[in-house]
Amino acid sequence: MRLYEFEGIDLFRREGIPVPDYALADSPQEAREKAQGVGLPVVIKAQVLVGGRWLAGGVQTAGSLDQVEKITHRILNSPLRGFPVKQVMVAQKVETAQEFYLGVIVDEYHGTPVVILSASGGVSINKIARDRPELVVSRYVPITTGLLPTEARRMCREAGLSGKELTQVAGNLSALYSVFRKYDALFTEINPLVRTSQGTYLAIDSKMEIDDSSLYRHRDLHLSLDDRIPNPLERKGRQIGVTYVELDGDIGIIASGAGLGMATMDIISQRMRPANFLETGGAITAELLYKVMDLVLQKSGVKAVFINVYGGINPIHEGAKGVVRYMQEHGVTIPVVAKALGNRQEETWEIFEKHGVKVVTEVSTEKGIEQLARLLEGGT
Amino acid sequence: MSILLDRETRVLVQGITGKVGRVQTKWMLDYGTDIVAGVTPGKGGEVVEGIPVYDTPAEAVARQGAEASVFFVPPAAVKEAALQTIKAGVRLIVIVTEHIPVHDVMEIREYAKEQGTRIIGPTSPGVITVGEAKMGIMPANMFTPGRIGVVSRSGTLSYEISINLATGGFGQSTVVGIGADPVVFTNMPELLRLFEKDPDTDLVVIVGEVGGLQEEKAAEFIDRWMTKPVVAYITGLNAPEGKRMGHAGAIIRGDGKGTPQSKVAALREVGVDIAKYPADVVELVQRHLILP
Numbered sequence: 001m002r003l004y005e006f007e008g009i010d011l012f013r014r015e016g017i018p019v020p021d022y023a024l025a026d027s028p029q030e031a032r033e034k035a036q037g038v039g040l041p042v043v044i045k046a047q048v049l050v051g052g053r054w055l056a057g058g059v060q061t062a063g064s065l066d067q068v069e070k071i072t073h074r075i076l077n078s079p080l081r082g083f084p085v086k087q088v089m090v091a092q093k094v095e096t097a098q099e100f101y102l103g104v105i106v107d108e109y110h111g112t113p114v115v116i117l118s119a120s121g122g123v124s125i126n127k128i129a130r131d132r133p134e135l136v137v138s139r140y141v142p143i144t145t146g147l148l149p150t151e152a153r154r155m156c157r158e159a160g161l162s163g164k165e166l167t168q169v170a171g172n173l174s175a176l177y178s179v180f181r182k183y184d185a186l187f188t189e190i191n192p193l194v195r196t197s198q199g200t201y202l203a204i205d206s207k208m209e210i211d212d213s214s215l216y217r218h219r220d221l222h223l224s225l226d227d228r229i230p231n232p233l234e235r236k237g238r239q240i241g242v243t244y245v246e247l248d249g250d251i252g253i254i255a256s257g258a259g260l261g262m263a264t265m266d267i268i269s270q271r272m273r274p275a276n277f278l279e280t281g282g283a284i285t286a287e288l289l290y291k292v293m294d295l296v297l298q299k300s301g302v303k304a305v306f307i308n309v310y311g312g313i314n315p316i317h318e319g320a321k322g323v324v325r326y327m328q329e330h331g332v333t334i335p336v337v338a339k340a341l342g343n344r345q346e347e348t349w350e351i352f353e354k355h356g357v358k359v360v361t362e363v364s365t366e367k368g369i370e371q372l373a374r375l376l377e378g379g380t
Numbered sequence: 381m382s383i384l385l386d387r388e389t390r391v392l393v394q395g396i397t398g399k400v401g402r403v404q405t406k407w408m409l410d411y412g413t414d415i416v417a418g419v420t421p422g423k424g425g426e427v428v429e430g431i432p433v434y435d436t437p438a439e440a441v442a443r444q445g446a447e448a449s450v451f452f453v454p455p456a457a458v459k460e461a462a463l464q465t466i467k468a469g470v471r472l473i474v475i476v477t478e479h480i481p482v483h484d485v486m487e488i489r490e491y492a493k494e495q496g497t498r499i500i501g502p503t504s505p506g507v508i509t510v511g512e513a514k515m516g517i518m519p520a521n522m523f524t525p526g527r528i529g530v531v532s533r534s535g536t537l538s539y540e541i542s543i544n545l546a547t548g549g550f551g552q553s554t555v556v557g558i559g560a561d562p563v564v565f566t567n568m569p570e571l572l573r574l575f576e577k578d579p580d581t582d583l584v585v586i587v588g589e590v591g592g593l594q595e596e597k598a599a600e601f602i603d604r605w606m607t608k609p610v611v612a613y614i615t616g617l618n619a620p621e622g623k624r625m626g627h628a629g630a631i632i633r634g635d636g637k638g639t640p641q642s643k644v645a646a647l648r649e650v651g652v653d654i655a656k657y658p659a660d661v662v663e664l665v666q667r668h669l670i671l672p
Contacts, residue, residue, distance in 0.1 A: 106482060106486070106562070106563065108562040108563050108592055108593070108629070109567065109592065109593045109594070109597060111485065111486050111489045111490075111563040111564075111565075112486065112490075113486070126635060142490060143483070143486045143487055143490055144487060144490050144491070181483065184481055184482070184483050186482060186562075211481055211482045211483065212479075212628070213455065213479040213480060213481045213482065213628070214481035214482070214483065216456060217456075217481075243624065243625070243626040245620065245623045245625065247620070255536070256536060257534055257535055257536025257537065257626070258534060258536075258560060258589070258625055258626025258627040258630055259532070259533065259534020259535070259536055259537035259538075259560075259587065259589050259615050259627070259630075260534065260536035260537055260540060261625070261626055262589060262590070262615040262616040262618075262619055262625055262626075262630070263537055263540070263613075263615040263657070263658055265616075265618050265619070266615060266616070266617045266618050266657065267657055269617075269618045274618070277619075277623075277625060277626070279625070279626030281478070281626070282478065282517075310519060310522075310535075310536045310539050310540075311519055312505055312517040312518055312519045312535060312536070312539065313400060313404070313476075313505075313517040341519075341521075341522065341539070341543065342519035342521065342522060342539065343407070343519045343521075345521075363540075363543045363544055363547055364540070364544050364658065364659035365540065365657075365658060365659075366657050366658070366659050367659075
């Protein structure tokens with residue numbers, strides 16, 4: 001789950017990373033009030049889960065309260081890269097003397113945290129790494145040991161830091177690693193950490209993603225998934241426990257595995273257009289497939305549904321019951337074609353066939369899609 | 381023995397008293413798997429499908445000589461169970477469980493590496509040495525004994541590819557689902573290494589998908605070390621950027637990495653034939669094994 005900037009900043013503060021004064025506002029009037037508390041000048045920052053906010057005009061400085069209102073009004077009323085902005089952060093404007101990049105990510109292939117530091121911050125780390133790789137210092141960290149203070153200081157020395165600056169940045173690097181571990185982050189990034197012209201250090205932006213699988217142990221953060229998925233059908237999929245991705249075609253897909261779902265999508269795309277990707281996961285029940293049929297048919301213009309399921313961990317005969325019950329109750333007349341193989345396949349075929357679902361007994365998805373195409377062309 | 385397991389492997393089932401654990405234990409036994417023990421903490425003394433249940437993996441190893449363990453353990457309990465099982469000294473663990481926190485996976489991975497325990501998964505359909513034994517949830521009727529090794533990131537696609545191979549006259553030696561998470565315990569090149577050494581395997585089929593670097597790293601390995609032919613199918617050619625396609629690891633992040641194009645290009649460059657669609661794999665295998 002991606003965190004909003006203010007949520008990341010809040011976690012930074014909890015682990016002792018200094019952050020500027022800020023407040024949140026969801027209207028121009030509120031922003032005006034909050035700006036008085038924070039103290040002018042302030043920076044108004046759109047709270048959205050997309051990158052490139054600066055370039056898209058989602059971060060602006062205001063020197064007066066009238067300006068605060070005007071800018072907030074503008075930001076709240078124009079979607080940023082397609083995402084609606086519901087909230088802004090009103091933050092203390094900081095005079096920057098130097099910017100640093102601090103990050104902790106997961107190297108997925110090696111299954112290890114990586115700590116990254118650069119004395120040149122403010123732009124994306126990919127850009128720094130591409131243009132000035134000599135400015136980037138990184139370390140694999142054994143997860144059971146963690147980032148030792150001596151190692152953090154050594155990284156700072158390699159990045160060219162010394163004296164008070166080294167101590168300050170190393171301290172923040174260790175604190176950021178604690179944030180990463182404590183909150184099950186897939187990545188967490190301070191970009192930039194700023195040395196102000198007064199010589200203090202402040203984290204003025206956050207980027208962070210928490211592992212969805214770990215959310216059960218972070219309930220105290222009260223993070224809600226729902227408002228982070230802008231597409232209503234995708235949100236509904238999430239609520240019933242399946243992965244739904246809306247696409248722009250008209251052939252609905254229901255698959256019992258992610259790989260199978262993607263392959264089905266690829267094959268359909270050859271001659272038709274998929275309406276969605278849908279993967280049920282390993283917990284199929286009659287009830288779940290009833291809801292899944294409802295979800296797939298909620299998208300307007302779906303003219304056929306292709307079901308592609310394997311009975312490994314999934315009781316596909318139960319799933320079939322849910323599908324046909326939905327079809328009966330809702331008078332579904334568009335073609336529904338099912339390829340179902342594995343444990344209890346014969347039983348599954350029987351349930352489908354009895355209720356007007358065209359069953360594909362061939363073992364390749366390509367053949368199944370061919371049958372679907374023939375049905376749509378008016379054949380059998 | 382093909383790779384990883386055979387009919388002699390003494391298997392422990394963890395989470396054997398759960399709903400999924402019970403059903404799958406029966407199916408693994410039906411397939412001929414030598415299941416010697418089950419473990420569910422607090423359920424020691426029970427018997428499931430004729431198999432004695434213990435409270436800890438250490439007991440299962442001491443009493444029944446278990447040497448491999450398959451996990452049907454709930455995600456929040458996996459870390460503790462895995463660390464105990466590694467400590468108990470089994471050589472192979474297969475983790476079917478989905479949605480294990482990535483930080484737990486990294487911790488287990490580090491300890492397993494230190495102790496030299498091989499783990500397959502998480503979010504793996506399992507491992508099947510066809511005609512001998514299986515650890516996991518793969519439906520047995522999808523597989524036919526033969527000499528093709530399959531290594532797949534997707535469970536369902538490993539079934540689809542295997543049953544299509546069989547209709548083309550090609551059975552499988554061992555089929556391994558490496559798991560669909562962003563971090564897996566055993567990466568693809570390591571399994572290619574085992575298949576390369578295995579006298580019962582003539583050719584390896586890679587089933588890949590968008591996201592991560594498994595296929596790119598497999599290509600590097602093939603280039604340096606593989607003498608056996610490799611055929612691949614990569615799915616997700618039409619996956620939109622920035623969306624998780626059902627598997628936690630199946631996401632194109634927009635940094636130019638993990639795209640189906642980069643995977644296909646990397647594998648093609650080292651001479652791997654790429655199937656356009658799953659069933660096309662059969663024809664590519666035919667070219668290597670039948671035609672001169």
